[in-house]
Amino acid sequence: MMDRLTVQGGKPLYGTVKVSGSKNATLPLMAAALLAPGTTVINDAPDLQDIRTMGMVLRVLGAEAKLDSGVMTVDTTNANGWEAPYELVRKMRASFYVLGPLIARHGRAKISLPGGCALGPRPVDLHIKALTKLGCRFDLDSGYVLAEADKLIGARINFDISSVGATGNTIMAATAAQGETVIENAACEPEIVDLADMLNAMGAKIVGAGTPKITIEGPTPLHPVNWKVIPDRIEVGTLLIAGAAAGGNITLEGARSDHLSIILTKLIESGAQIDLQGGNIKLSVSDRLRSSDITTAIYPGFPTDLQAPWTALMALAEGTSMITETIYPERFNHVPELIRLGGEMKMKLNSVQVSGVQSLKGATVMCSDIRAGAGLVVGALAAKGTTDILRVYHLDRGYEKIEDKVRALGGTIERMRD
Ligand code: UD1
Numbered sequence: 001m002m003d004r005l006t007v008q009g010g011k012p013l014y015g016t017v018k019v020s021g022s023k024n025a026t027l028p029l030m031a032a033a034l035l036a037p038g039t040t041v042i043n044d045a046p047d048l049q050d051i052r053t054m055g056m057v058l059r060v061l062g063a064e065a066k067l068d069s070g071v072m073t074v075d076t077t078n079a080n081g082w083e084a085p086y087e088l089v090r091k092m093r094a095s096f097y098v099l100g101p102l103i104a105r106h107g108r109a110k111i112s113l114p115g116g117c118a119l120g121p122r123p124v125d126l127h128i129k130a131l132t133k134l135g136c137r138f139d140l141d142s143g144y145v146l147a148e149a150d151k152l153i154g155a156r157i158n159f160d161i162s163s164v165g166a167t168g169n170t171i172m173a174a175t176a177a178q179g180e181t182v183i184e185n186a187a188c189e190p191e192i193v194d195l196a197d198m199l200n201a202m203g204a205k206i207v208g209a210g211t212p213k214i215t216i217e218g219p220t221p222l223h224p225v226n227w228k229v230i231p232d233r234i235e236v237g238t239l240l241i242a243g244a245a246a247g248g249n250i251t252l253e254g255a256r257s258d259h260l261s262i263i264l265t266k267l268i269e270s271g272a273q274i275d276l277q278g279g280n281i282k283l284s285v286s287d288r289l290r291s292s293d294i295t296t297a298i299y300p301g302f303p304t305d306l307q308a309p310w311t312a313l314m315a316l317a318e319g320t321s322m323i324t325e326t327i328y329p330e331r332f333n334h335v336p337e338l339i340r341l342g343g344e345m346k347m348k349l350n351s352v353q354v355s356g357v358q359s360l361k362g363a364t365v366m367c368s369d370i371r372a373g374a375g376l377v378v379g380a381l382a383a384k385g386t387t388d389i390l391r392v393y394h395l396d397r398g399y400e401k402i403e404d405k406v407r408a409l410g411g412t413i414e415r416m417r418d
Pocket of ligand 1: 093162191
């Protein structure tokens, strides 16, 4: 049984909605609970398929993990396992986040290689290189990464590419390493800052998270904590872009505008009006937006996870825009679907040239990954008439009750079960 979303679009959005906690921050926080035997509580955890998958990974390792009304409780007292199977890792690459904690806790781990996905191959070479520097030995066998370490020793690690996952894994392993670990060209994403903040509250000594140089002094005994995850900046960005595409006046409650600087700047540049009041972001749009180029980049650059929604927004903006993808050059599955809605777009290598049209018209379209799906929701809300969005399970991996949120903003959207 596959769900689809039916959207009646082409009407402005008006309303207020509270945003969810960050999926991409919650995933490593759940893995980090393995570092401190006992019960760690993560508040505001979103109820999403990816979060449930991480819960399954933790349960396979012997932990208990349950999500109840936004409260994720992870009891790692009996987490004596060290093997994450293919069935789970292939569903979600972020399962690989247990590597660092398992090495730190047990000195060994066996984790399936993530394999491919709609965005191309998903390498983990940076994770492996970094942990090798800390004294971990790796072997590859039948699609599994086997890791072992007698003793972890602090080291200097300079990443060739800034990677969120590899930075997170290295920080977690380094909390158990003897002496100082210095990570250079570390990912600066807010999700890494949240992870370091929680680890510090657990007793770790991590300095510099949020900058390209992070220093970890270890080993420190870690204890469980009660934490509150940061709001989901990608969900906030998607809803703001949806509001801009459909027009109207929307308020998002509980957001962190400091995590969204580039999006807010780009929205203003395109003609939207933004007002910040405490943790609320208010967006209003009265005229047709102007086109504005973007190039995805590591934080604080334009996030690749908002490239598809932005492409959908530009479909209706006045003028021509260039959307360039530098993080995942193949992340353009939404483009043929937006063309089905009447968008005028031309692919050129890792860019798409969008010529803004006066209006889009509803059609049947299909999600192929989380963010492409988000782009289609934006397109559907802006398109006149009915759009059926198929394969919503992709969207459900990353957006908590998207239809409830859109409805709270006055959109007409319904989930149908075929
Ligand atoms: C995280 C986010 C994802 C987002 C991405 C980039 C989570 C769960 N997911 O993914 O939503 O799109 O950041 O902002 O937080 N790379 C390598 N070797 C490696 C690891 C990565 O070459 O070992 C490359 C990747 O192919 C990619 C780039 O590095 O081109 C960035 O990837 P990375 O930051 O690691 O992304 P994730 O942590 O997987």
